[in-house]
Amino acid sequence: MGALEFLCHRRFHQTYTLPPNPAKGRTAPHRFSYADYGDASSNSVVLLCGALFGTRLSYTILDKLAKNNNVRIIHPDRPGVGGSEAVKLEERIGIWLELIPKLLAHLNIQHVSLASHSGGDIYLLNTILSYPSLLHPTHPYICFFAPWVHHSHTKVTKLQALEYLPESLIGNLSPFATFVNAKILPVSAASGTIFQGVKGFLSNPSAPSTTTPTAITAAAMSRASGEELTLDLDLDDNDVVTELRNHITTFVFAESTTGVSLDAQLLLKRPHSTVWCAPELEWGDIDDVPPLLSQIIHDEEGRSGERGRKWVIDAFHAESDHMVGDKGRVWFDKCWVGEGYEYRSQVVKGGDHDFLMDPVFGATSVWLERVREAFEAGG
Numbered sequence: 001m002g003a004l005e006f007l008c009h010r011r012f013h014q015t016y017t018l019p020p021n022p023a024k025g026r027t028a029p030h031r032f033s034y035a036d037y038g039d040a041s042s043n044s045v046v047l048l049c050g051a052l053f054g055t056r057l058s059y060t061i062l063d064k065l066a067k068n069n070n071v072r073i074i075h076p077d078r079p080g081v082g083g084s085e086a087v088k089l090e091e092r093i094g095i096w097l098e099l100i101p102k103l104l105a106h107l108n109i110q111h112v113s114l115a116s117h118s119g120g121d122i123y124l125l126n127t128i129l130s131y132p133s134l135l136h137p138t139h140p141y142i143c144f145f146a147p148w149v150h151h152s153h154t155k156v157t158k159l160q161a162l163e164y165l166p167e168s169l170i171g172n173l174s175p176f177a178t179f180v181n182a183k184i185l186p187v188s189a190a191s192g193t194i195f196q197g198v199k200g201f202l203s204n205p206s207a208p209s210t211t212t213p214t215a216i217t218a219a220a221m222s223r224a225s226g227e228e229l230t231l232d233l234d235l236d237d238n239d240v241v242t243e244l245r246n247h248i249t250t251f252v253f254a255e256s257t258t259g260v261s262l263d264a265q266l267l268l269k270r271p272h273s274t275v276w277c278a279p280e281l282e283w284g285d286i287d288d289v290p291p292l293l294s295q296i297i298h299d300e301e302g303r304s305g306e307r308g309r310k311w312v313i314d315a316f317h318a319e320s321d322h323m324v325g326d327k328g329r330v331w332f333d334k335c336w337v338g339e340g341y342e343y344r345s346q347v348v349k350g351g352d353h354d355f356l357m358d359p360v361f362g363a364t365s366v367w368l369e370r371v372r373e374a375f376e377a378g379g
Contacts, residue, residue, distance in 0.1 A: 003243040006233040033083030034076040038066025044375035048075040049120030069368040080259020119148040141374040154328035290338040297340030311341035318351040
């Protein structure tokens with residue numbers, strides 16, 4: 001199988017339509033795209049919240065590793081990304097929280113582990129607080145990769161500089177998506193470079209892309225969707241991985257990227273009235289979440305009259321993180337000094353913010369082993 005046929009496999013191009021919800025003021029159905037990696041028959045399931053520009057296709061390189069660990073990964077595209085229909089900035093968190101239980105029920109998935117990369121942590125944290133019962137009934141497991149921290153805590157200069165840009169520009173990043181496309185491969189690395197690209201866009205806003213996307217042929221999609229096809233691409237081969245990443249970039253920019261602009265506004269809190277939580281939740285920054293989670297755990301134990309679930313939270317930090325830096329890492333870790341859960345933090349040698357989930361750094365292997373162990377421990 002070639003890289004293109006692998007990427008065209010229907011497991012990476014699934015759709016789910018969220019029914020109308022008049023109670024939320026949403027009278028029309030809403031389409032989402034998602035990918036289904038790894039072992040499709042496994043009960044050890046991860047709901048993955050990807051980074052900014054980390055679309056459902058950006059993490060397909062994890063497919064083989066997940067399969068080897070008997071883990072299944074579900075990765076939805078956020079609104080306005082990939083095949084997911086767009087919503088307004090203030091509706092992003094709310095519709096994500098509408099989607100998750102419906103999608104998991106559609107897939108007959110009862111419990112999941114949660115994981116995020118970079119800015120996906122905002123969506124993960126809302127999911128934890130809204131649906132703690134979706135996590136494993138005895139061994140809930142959560143994992144952060146290169147977690148995003150707002151620049152008011154990190155003091156990263158290039159992000160602080162964005163405070164001086166007009167909100168209209170930050171909310172309109174799509175015009176220079178081709179600039180990112182021309183400058184960076186794979187697109188999963190764009191969680192950081194999208195912000196770096198602002199400077200380049202301002203200096204040359206009409207810079208053309210030097211990458212000419214190849215056609216995604218119907219024949220390739222048809223061959224890749226055959227029942228007899230198995231996902232056996234050699235993801236240990238560097239040349240194969242390079243080819244795969246080139247195709248990922250083609251796919252990503254062939255689909256919608258408008259939601260990236262709104263996610264950038266969300267992560268930067270621009271305008272400053274932007275909040276990271278759904279209306280029914282009350283938290284302003286990441287350090288507000290651990291006490292709320294501790295209260296949830298305490299309440300669970302009070303209702304059962306027994307020792308509650310064994311919660312474990314891991315954070316894998318990049319050794320070199322241009323988006324968060326050492327200050328951000330230390331600040332994030334200090335947030336998780338609380339009761340009711342075990343928090344573990346590790347700096348991954350050689351890792352950087354954008355590529356930390358690349359299997360070459362080893363953190364994803366450890367993570368998937370721990371996911372499997374958590375589900376097996378619970379029977």
